[in-house]
Amino acid sequence: SQWIFLGGAFVKKEDAVVSVYDHGFLYGDGVFEGIRVYSGNVFRLDAHLKRLFESAQSIMLKIPYTQEGMTQLIVETIRKNQLDSAYIRVVVSRGKGNLGLDPSSCSIPNVIIIAEELTMYPKEFYERGIKIASVASRRNRPDVLSPQIKSLNYLNNILVKLEANQAGVEEALMLNDQGYVTEGSADNIFIVKNGVIYTPPVYLGALEGITRNAIIDVARAKGYEVRESPFTRHDVYVADEVFLTGTAVEVIAVIEVDNRVIKDGKPGAVTNELLEEFRKIVTTDGVTCYP
Numbered sequence: 001s002q003w004i005f006l007g008g009a010f011v012k013k014e015d016a017v018v019s020v021y022d023h024g025f026l027y028g029d030g031v032f033e034g035i036r037v038y039s040g041n042v043f044r045l046d047a048h049l050k051r052l053f054e055s056a057q058s059i060m061l062k063i064p065y066t067q068e069g070m071t072q073l074i075v076e077t078i079r080k081n082q083l084d085s086a087y088i089r090v091v092v093s094r095g096k097g098n099l100g101l102d103p104s105s106c107s108i109p110n111v112i113i114i115a116e117e118l119t120m121y122p123k124e125f126y127e128r129g130i131k132i133a134s135v136a137s138r139r140n141r142p143d144v145l146s147p148q149i150k151s152l153n154y155l156n157n158i159l160v161k162l163e164a165n166q167a168g169v170e171e172a173l174m175l176n177d178q179g180y181v182t183e184g185s186a187d188n189i190f191i192v193k194n195g196v197i198y199t200p201p202v203y204l205g206a207l208e209g210i211t212r213n214a215i216i217d218v219a220r221a222k223g224y225e226v227r228e229s230p231f232t233r234h235d236v237y238v239a240d241e242v243f244l245t246g247t248a249v250e251v252i253a254v255i256e257v258d259n260r261v262i263k264d265g266k267p268g269a270v271t272n273e274l275l276e277e278f279r280k281i282v283t284t285d286g287v288t289c290y291p
């Protein structure tokens with residue numbers, strides 16, 4: 001059976017329940033991480049946990065473990081489920097409290113670790129590339145709720161995803177309130193123009209993606225110039241290549257944006273090259289579960 005880490009112990013999946021008074025459930029008051037395990041390697045686990053602890057710090061939520069302690073618990077959860085390639089969801093909520101939203105009524109943060117067998121996207125998804133559309137819903141402003149906090153508040157992302165579904169495309173592109181491109185509903189965006197790679201700076205309103213940062217490292221190691229600089233939908237429409245990055249999608253080519261076909265409408269050479277290199281580092285860059 002599948003084991004979930006909950007309430008300081010491992011419980012069976014069917015017994016893994018949270019209280020209706022958990023503020024993660026009632027108000028989205030909490031933080032989370034989505035992490036992948038490739039052949040027993042927890043890809044960039046340290047970077048994920050650094051982001052988890054920073055998100056918690058930002059909402060004044062004290063995680064009752066050290067980063068090292070969380071590392072051990074995550075590795076133990078993967079081993080207990082005898083997983084080799086997996087998807088890990090780490091959730092830290094404010095915990096059980098009363099019905100008011102004041103976090104002071106919550107005394108014990110709820111730390112949950114879920115490990116699932118990995119399901120990859122189909123190969124043709126990467127060979128074909130995807131179509132995306134910019135949507136009316138904007139990314140929440142950094143001065144309202146920082147997009148750099150990976151919080152349980154994913155309604156902005158969900159509403160954007162709903163608009164993408166209604167537009168009949170696979171992913172949505174979010175702009176910030178000045179109209180600059182920020183990211184997708186659950187992934188970061190890159191464009192390639194005249195051999196230079198661009199991605200929005202996170203302060204415009206994006207989550208600092210682990211995959212984003214890994215691709216920046218990979219691209220620079222290959223000698224590409226990578227600029228974190230603002231760009232608009234126009235820049236995307238006239239780009240030589242467009243691709244998205246994220247734990248779930250890894251690196252996926254975008255072949256059409258708002259019905260503009262990007263170049264020849266096929267995944268670009270740089271995109272494919274970076275995905276190929278990314279697939280090499282994911283089995284070694286991180287923490288191994290089975291030394």
Ligand SMILES: Cc1ncc(COP(=O)(O)O)c(CNc2cccc(C(=O)O)c2)c1O
Pocket residue numbers: 033034035157183184185186187188206207208209210211212245246247248
């Ligand atoms: C808003 C947002 N932006 C970018 C990313 C990419 O970040 P990473 O490269 O660190 O993953 C995310 C991450 N989003 C994410 C992470 C894991 C799983 C899923 C899912 O769709 O199940 C989504 C995200 O939620």
